[in-house]
Amino acid sequence: MNKLETLEHYFGHSSFRPLQEEVVDAILAKQDVLMILPTGGGKSLCYQLPTLLMEGITVVVSPLLALMHDQVVALKENGIAAEMLSSMQDLEESQQIETRLRAGEIKLLYVAPERLTNAYFLNLLHQLPINFFVIDEAHCVSEWGHEFRENYRRLSLLKEQFATTPIAAFTATATHAVESDIASNLGLRDPKRVRGSLFRENLTIHARHRIKDGRAQLMEFLKLHTDESGIIYTLSRKSTEAVAHFLQNKGIEARAYHAGLSTEEKNRTYADFVADRVQIVVATIAFGMGIDKSNIRFVVHMTMPKTLENYYQEIGRAGRDGLASETLLLFSAQDIVQQKMFIEDLPETPYKQHAFNKLDSMVRFANSENCRHQSIAAYFDDRIDECGDTCDNCAAPASEKVDITTASRMLLSTILRTEQSFGLHYVIDVLKGSKEQRVLQNGHDTLSVYGIGEEYSKSQWLTIGDKLLELNAVEIGEFKVYRLTAFGIEVIKGAHQIELKKERLTVQKSEVKKRVTYFDDYDVEVYDKLRDLRTRIASEKGIPPYIVFSDKTLKDLSMKVPKDKETMLEVHGIGEVKFERYGEEFLTLLNDDL
Structure with missing residues (x-):
């Protein structure tokens, strides 16, 4: 069979998707390859198909057992001889696979990167007709990537030990700097570089400022996804349990997933989700690479991720089958503070500043009024047109803004007059003339700013506080105490005008609308x-x-x-x-x- 007949026979497709044929041809020509293509773009077929047209065995290096297992099962269902060697097998199973490898009965062998540092396994590979190596999730090679893994760094040994065997490296996310780092560390020789557009046209992206704990906004969103599969990401183990319990009480089949659970419980949750027995998994980033479920219809972030790479990879788990899917990011200025605190705890290395820069990019994206898809593409050094209607900023009419300069000066003045010693909720109580005992005991009912903020509700003042935090007019110290920055002092003096989207001061129901394809x-x-x-x-x-x-x-x-x-x-x-x-x-x- 030729490549098109093979595509039809094994994979059920009558034509290649964009860029797939180019990579297949490069592999068939025994070139090194580096492909950057979004999740759902069809990377796996780029190496699964050519090995069927070549003599020998393809060795695929993949970071997670669950991912390897699912791909092997899927390949076998397509009539393709594939196996994995991992800690999941006992000695007898491993020996049977080794016998079949020597007999030429396996076309694709999946292994974790750790196995390639095993002397016995390397010796076995030297005795086999390897046609090419595949490095999946190749961004793990780069220390400037968002999921650097030390075992991936050691994959440079492949070119040292198998100098004439081509390598095909694949990832969904890489800036040009990370791309160069991957090529250099793997020792790729004049690789065929193929970079697909990062635009996921079937993915609609929404970002909202979180109102309180975001649960009301979450329920509005879920009304559009009844009985559909989805993932909800939260920042902590505790919050995964809390949100999952909240959804269960609403009659939604949801399960928590985090690193603190037993392996047995995590495996059961994963298996039930993949088999559609569980509708929603509420997870930390521990539920990451390795999710090969094609019909995930939505991804929600209840808090802001630490990098755009993380965010893009996580939303990329929706709509892998190409059908219309939705994503929702809920965030607040508190998220930014929390992420900065995590980074502050890192040792003083160049990576620390790198982490701050990545967080700043994530913050700008969340607050941006530009096309979401275009912003993501620009971060990864890609240029695309505005999406038209697949993000909230493009689908909505130009937002009306309101001037909150006076309100901002009121809030900042109250922080200053309460001696920069209290949290935001207390400051707002003073502004709104609260009769709370603590306010009265501190004598803050005698301040000139006491009670001058009755024009806005408490939630509106919290939103104004968020905006000032985003603008770096205030910062949060120990015990969540608010302090003014130099910029905040300038605002008090009237040196800057502060504007806010009108809808941020209005508690609204979700405007997310399901797209029809x-x-x-x-x-x-x-x-x-x-x-x-x-x-x-x-x-x-x-x-x-x-x-x-x-x-x-x-x-x-x-x-x-x-x-x-x-x-x-x-x-x-x-x-x-x-x-x-x-x-x-x-x-x-x-x-x-x-």
Whole structure:
């Protein structure tokens, strides 16, 4: 078979996606390759397909066992001989895989980077016909990346030990500096560099200033995603448990996931999420790389991530199947303070300033009124047009702004007159003329600023305080005490005008609207029956439902209702192998049972 026939037969696609063929051809020509392509762009196919057209074995280095396991299961379902060697196997299983490798019965072998420092394993590789190495999640190689791993740094040994064997490195996120670091550390020789556009057209991005704990905003958002899979990211282990419990009390099937849970519990939660038995996982960043579930419809951040790399990779877990998906970022100035405190605890190295710079980029993105997609692309040295309607800033009309200079001067003056010794809530109590005992005991009811702030509600004053924190007019010291900066003093003196988006002073319901695409115009009743059949088959085979058929495939089936094998092979994602395994059952349902 040629490459297009192979694409159709094993993967069920009639054509390549952008840039895929270019990388496949480079690998077939035995070139080193460095590909940067967003999550969901189809990186895996770029190395899974060419090995089927080549002699020998492809060794894939991947950082997480769960990711390797899911990819191996998916490849086997497509009729491709793949295995993984890891701590999950006992000695007997490992020996059986080794025997099959020597017999040429395996095309793709997945391993963790640690295994490549094992002398016995390296010796085994030298005895095998390796056609090329794959480094997945290659940004882990770079200490300037956001997920640097020491074991990845040691992968430079591949070029030292296998000088003539090509390497193909893949990542979803890398600035040009990180890209150069990857190429240098892996010792890539004149690599074919392919960088895809970072624009995820099926992903709608929203960012909102968090109101109180953000739970009311979260529930408004979730109304648009009933019975859909999603991930909610929070900053701490405690908050994952709290938000998961809150959702459970609302009748939503949610589960917490964080590093403090037992391995057994984490594995069970992951398996239930992948199998659609759990709708939502509320997680820390511990629920990170390795999520290969294609039908995640939304990702919510309840707090601000520390870098744009983290944020982009995390929202990239939504919509891997190409269908319309939503993301929501809820943040406040308190998040910025907390992240800065984490960085302050780092040792004094160049990396510390690097971390501050990355946080500043994240803060600018969250507060930006420009196209969200364009801002992300610019950070990664990519240029794209404004998205049009797939982010809140582009979809909404130009925001009306209000002048809050007078209010800002009031707030800053009150901080100053209470001797910069209290938190924001107390300062606002003074402004609003509170009769709280502590205010009276401190004699602050006698200050000239006492009671001058009744024009705004407490939540509005908190928003104004957030804006001043964003502008660095105030800073937070120990015990959450607010202090003025030099810029804050200038504001009090009338040297600056302060403006705020009008909607930030108004408590609003979420304006997130679900986008409709071709694949959303489907027969819901037929789709639900197809999904039930998929669930039954997946349960019987002990595999995730999306590996049987993706949501996109089921929706296409519900629209086209194929009558025979020929018309079924025209459906998205169904090739010869998938048809032989599942085609007849789905055809029977479509033609006899509906």
